[in-house]
Amino acid sequence: xxxxxxxxxxxxxxxxxxxxxxxxxxxxxxxxxxxxxxxxxxxxxxxxxxxxxxxxxxxxxxxxxxxxxxxxxxxxxxxxxxxxxxxxxxxxxxxxxxxxxxxxxxxxxxxxxxxxxxxxxxxxxxxxxxxxxxxxxxxxxxxxxxxxxxxxxxxxxxxxxxxxxxxxxxxxxxxxxxxxxxxxxxxxxxxxxxxxxxxxxxxxxxxxxxxxxxxxxxxxxxxxxxxxxxxxxxxxxxxxxxxxxxxxxxxxxxxxxxxxxxxxxxxxxxxxxxxxxxxxxxxxxxxxxxxxxxxxxxxxxxxxxxxxxxxxxxxxxxxxxx
Amino acid sequence: xxxxxxxxxxxxxxxxxxxxxxxxxxxxxxxxxxxxxxxxxxxxxxxxxxxxxxxxxxxxxxxxxxxxxxxxxxxxxxxxxxxxxxxxxxxxxxxxxxxxxxxxxxxxxxxxxxxxxxxxxxxxxxxxxxxxxxxxxxxxxxxxxxxxxxxxxxxxxxxxxxxxxxxxxxxxxxxxxxxxxxxxxxxxxxxxxxxxxxxxxxxxxxxxxxxxxxxxxxxxxxxxxxxxxxxxxxxxxxxxxxxxxxxxxxxxxxxxxxxxxxxxxxxxxxxxxxxxxxxxxxxxxxxxxxxxxxxxxxxxxxxxxxxxxxxxxxxxxxxxxxxxxxxxxxxxxxxxxxxxxxxxxxxxxxxxxxxxxxxxxxxxxxxxxxxxxxxxxxxxxxxxxxxxxxxxxxxxxxxxxxxxxxxxxxxxxxxxxxxxxxxxxxxxxxxxxxxxxxxxxxxxxxxxxxxxxxxxxxxxxxxxxxxxxxxxxxxxxxxxxxxxxxxxx
Ligand code: SF4
Ligand SMILES: [Zn+2]
Numbered sequence: 129x130x131x132x133x134x135x136x137x138x139x140x141x142x143x144x145x146x147x148x149x150x151x152x153x154x155x156x157x158x159x160x161x162x163x164x165x166x167x168x169x170x171x172x173x174x175x176x177x178x179x180x181x182x183x184x185x186x187x188x189x190x191x192x193x194x195x196x197x198x199x200x201x202x203x204x205x206x207x208x209x210x211x212x213x214x215x216x217x218x219x220x221x222x223x224x225x226x227x228x229x230x231x232x233x234x235x236x237x238x239x240x241x242x243x244x245x246x247x248x249x250x251x252x253x254x255x256x257x258x259x260x261x262x263x264x265x266x267x268x269x270x271x272x273x274x275x276x277x278x279x280x281x282x283x284x285x286x287x288x289x290x291x292x293x294x295x296x297x298x299x300x301x302x303x304x305x306x307x308x309x310x311x312x313x314x315x316x317x318x319x320x321x322x323x324x325x326x327x328x329x330x331x332x333x334x335x336x337x338x339x340x341x342x343x344x345x346x347x348x349x350x351x352x353x354x355x356x357x358x359x360x361x362x363x364x365x366x367x368x369x370x371x372x373x374x375x376x377x378x379x380x381x382x383x384x385x386x387x388x389x390x391x392x393x394x395x396x397x398x399x400x401x402x403x404x405x406x407x408x409x410x411x412x413x414x415x416x417x418x419x420x421x422x423x424x425x426x427x428x429x430x431x432x433x434x435x436x437x438x439x440x441x442x443x444x445x446x447x448x449x450x
Numbered sequence: 451x452x453x454x455x456x457x458x459x460x461x462x463x464x465x466x467x468x469x470x471x472x473x474x475x476x477x478x479x480x481x482x483x484x485x486x487x488x489x490x491x492x493x494x495x496x497x498x499x500x501x502x503x504x505x506x507x508x509x510x511x512x513x514x515x516x517x518x519x520x521x522x523x524x525x526x527x528x529x530x531x532x533x534x535x536x537x538x539x540x541x542x543x544x545x546x547x548x549x550x551x552x553x554x555x556x557x558x559x560x561x562x563x564x565x566x567x568x569x570x571x572x573x574x575x576x577x578x579x580x581x582x583x584x585x586x587x588x589x590x591x592x593x594x595x596x597x598x599x600x601x602x603x604x605x606x607x608x609x610x611x612x613x614x615x616x617x618x619x620x621x622x623x624x625x626x627x628x629x630x631x632x633x634x635x636x637x638x639x640x641x642x643x644x645x646x647x648x649x650x651x652x653x654x655x656x657x658x659x660x661x662x663x664x665x666x667x668x669x670x671x672x673x674x675x676x677x678x679x680x681x682x683x684x685x686x687x688x689x690x691x692x693x694x695x696x697x698x699x700x701x702x703x704x705x706x707x708x709x710x711x712x713x714x715x716x717x718x719x720x721x722x723x724x725x726x727x728x729x730x731x732x733x734x735x736x737x738x739x740x741x742x743x744x745x746x747x748x749x750x751x752x753x754x755x756x757x758x759x760x761x762x763x764x765x766x767x768x769x770x771x772x773x774x775x776x777x778x779x780x781x782x783x784x785x786x787x788x789x790x791x792x793x794x795x796x797x798x799x800x801x802x803x804x805x806x807x808x809x810x811x812x813x814x815x816x817x818x819x820x821x822x823x824x825x826x827x828x829x830x831x832x833x834x835x836x837x838x839x840x841x842x843x844x845x846x847x848x849x850x851x852x853x854x855x856x857x858x859x860x861x862x863x864x865x866x867x868x869x870x871x872x873x874x875x876x877x878x879x880x881x882x883x884x885x886x887x888x889x890x891x892x893x894x895x896x897x898x899x900x901x902x903x904x905x906x907x908x909x910x911x912x913x914x915x916x917x918x919x920x921x922x923x924x925x926x927x928x929x930x931x932x933x934x935x936x937x938x939x
Binding site for chain 1: 606607608611614615616617620621622623624625626627628629630632641642645646647648649653654656657658660662819820822823833834835836840
């Protein structure tokens with residue numbers, strides 16, 4: 129499937145025949161009047177901003193008649209959304225763009241099934257951590273057209289500031305190398321992250337495993353030379369079976385530290401941190417059309433069974449005659 | 451039995467002590483018992499009778515002095531402050547803690563350097579005191595304080611929102627499960643025991659959580675409570691008619707204790723040789739700031755807050771502290787070249803910039819918290835909400851604006867004085883004045899014969915490079931404007 133842009137006729141067809149305002153997720157419709165909307169009419173960025181809709185009917189008409197190139201709504205809730213003023217709270221969001229995954233095994237130059245699947249695995253891991261470690265539950269996943277958005281609405285986190293959000297990002301993606309030296313009663317002990325089957329060390333272990341399994345000999349990583357990357361690939365089967373101790377001794381303890389440091393700093397780009405720490409960002413509206421790639425931005429009910437190339441392709445794509 | 455208030459004066463026990471005292475009446479009177487506790491402490495070293503605190507106010511200043519000296523004085527001698535870890539002083543110590551918080555809250559407010567030092571010194575003091583206790587007693591105290599501080603058996607991690615936001619603790623240092631912070635051994639074993647293979651779950655608990663994490667959380671929570679209390683005091687003081695003169699005096703004395711390291715161990719101290727070598731870097735001396743910087747420190751009250759703080763103050767403060775002779779050397783550097791652990795950045799540079807931002811009307815970060823990210827970017831650490839070594843280099847460390855640029859873009863800041871006539875960049879003003887200020891100090895302490903000559907030769911050196919200096923500042927600043935455009939695209 130090639131990802132061609134949608135032309136204005138196709139956009140109009142989509143919004144007239146296929147789109148329904150009811151496809152917008154409830155978590156947005158419920159708070160419609162507190163959100164700012166933004167639109168991109170020409171494909172040059174969302175310049176039409178500060179839009180507010182008093183009810184779903186106004187929004188429905190707007191989308192029908194304007195058939196925008198792209199539609200967005202704020203992650204923030206405002207008292208005065210028209211002026212982006214009176215900030216109340218903001219969803220906690222994570223943007224996993226398949227194109228920006230640090231270690232991509234496909235090597236394609238846009239997005240393809242392979243990297244989208246990889247993005248899906250990453251989302252899986254992040255959501256597990258949000259639930260299991262951080263105890264959050266009001267979590268929504270959206271296919272964005274080129275990757276995934278995770279949108280969290282639990283009251284405990286929608287009020288926190290950018291600094292707390294950035295701490296959450298680091299925890300989720302595994303960008304701090306856990307300490308391995310501990311002391312007790314004056315004695316020093318070694319405890320590697322992979323021997324700790326819970327908490328942040330476990331998260332880190334999972335992310336590192338995911339990264340190493342996707343490693344490619346052409347990768348470049350800060351502080352990690354080509355030989356080390358090749359060796360990591362050579363011994364990665366030990367990680368499939370979670371034989372971390374063997375993997376580490378094959379690599380050598382000092383080089384192992386270099387390797388996980390390199391991966392930790394790459395992990396920071398698993399999600400787009402700028403999106404997560406921005407308290408006033410606008411995010412692509414689920415149900416709207418991503419005209420750049422002709423795919424539907426879609427809320428995902430079941431990540432397991434979701435297939436972007438089946439569930440997010442608008443009808444007009446099948447009707448194209450080329 | 452040591453009282454909880456010895457660690458946390460804000461605990462109920464501590465509050466009782468304050469209530470008992472009642473009023474400020476007689477607060478500066480001598481307390482013979484305090485003197486006798488200090489002089490009878492077996493670890494105490496006393497060189498001079500003046501070193502013995504004889505009332506609440508003197509004890510308060512000793513607390514601050516201990517912290518400042520410990521941080522800055524290479525010849526710091528802990529035994530001179532042994533009494534600070536003697537729990538016999540508890541009821542006096544608690545009162546001086548409250549006096550300090552109130553004085554600082556009233557006079558300087560929650561975002562001041564004084565507050566930061568107070569909060570940090572309280573943290574260090576708690577650790578110091580714990581360290582001197584018997585292990586079992588310490589453990590029990592931590593346990594008890596935590597119970598009071600956490601108020602509940604299960605704590606959701608968002609309880610630590612403030613600590614996380616101010617980066618006092620890292621989320622990745624906590625052990626979390628289902629949103630809850632795990633501190634209790636039983637709880638730990640129940641949740642994780644079955645998952646732990648090839649290791650003894652109990653010893654794993656001891657290593658991962660044990661005393662260390664509990665202590666960390668207790669200390670940080672006490673620090674946060676101290677900060678919150680100062681904030682409260684400050685808010686109340688704004689509607690109060692007249693602050694107590696005793697508090698104002700104490701506040702001034704605190705400021706003096708804090709400025710001491712700048713005078714004694716400060717800028718250019720002991721810089722050897724002639725004028726050719728690089729300038730010594732050292733703690734900032736606000737006395738030497740140019741008029742525009744002094745003005746900006748007071749806060750911007752009329753528009754242009756972002757540019758003043760992000761583009762003007764951030765480069766100036768950071769270069770003045772870390773790389774004052776950038777224009778003379780004309781070698782591009784990174785912040786970490788000058789400050790490898792980012793200690794000065796975290797403890798001196800950012801606090802000053804944040805202070806200036808806070809003094810703006812409205813306070814800059816209140817409506818534009820994202821400017822913190824831009825400040826980090828101007829320090830060379832990319833667009834991130836915290837400073838991390840691995841991001842250094844993603845952006846360039848911006849050099850200070852020239853006077854010309856300031857007059858153009860931030861005209862309300864520039865109120866030139868005589869020295870301004872001779873320089874082209876606020877940083878040169880600072881470099882020049884720092885010698886001047888130091889010379890004056892030397893003269894007033896009348897033992898500076900040889901030093902005086904040296905200071906002068908450095909001054910001359912500054913003059914001779916003045917021509918270059920302007921040129922360099924232009925070229926470096928030209929680079930900067932090109933970067934500016936790139937950043938916007
Ligand atoms: S002339 Fe330069 S140093 Fe003096 S006040 Fe103006 S901008 Fe500041
Ligand atoms: Zn791909």
